[in-house]
Amino acid sequence: VQLVESGGGLVQAGGSLRLSCAASGSNSDEIVLGWFRQAPGREREGVSCISRKDGSTVYSPSVKGRFTISSDAAENTIYLQMNSLKREDTAVYFCGAITYRYEGLCRPHEVDYYGQGTQVTVSS
16 A cells, blocks of 8 residues: 655644545555654654545544544545644654554554655644
């Protein structure tokens, strides 16, 4: 599975950004795609995941109500709309694919493939 992210950048606190992840190499309905992030000095954490099979979503409590994950099945692409951004959202955001052992948690240990990552920086 190949994942290519785009859409990161620098934004002021309170602003918005939209990330995109183009996936290729798998047509399985069982695949779950999601967004994960890693800030300097911190462990990678799950942000949000979406199931290709039924469109169900999972959000981290820290982003729920501010971020929205969506997918375009025809384009095999997922998006992360990030609103009301905070400085603590600053991190490298990775697109991840879970192909075998999705536990419904959207946690890094479930991920089988990652993209190269895209930097999101929120300034005050």
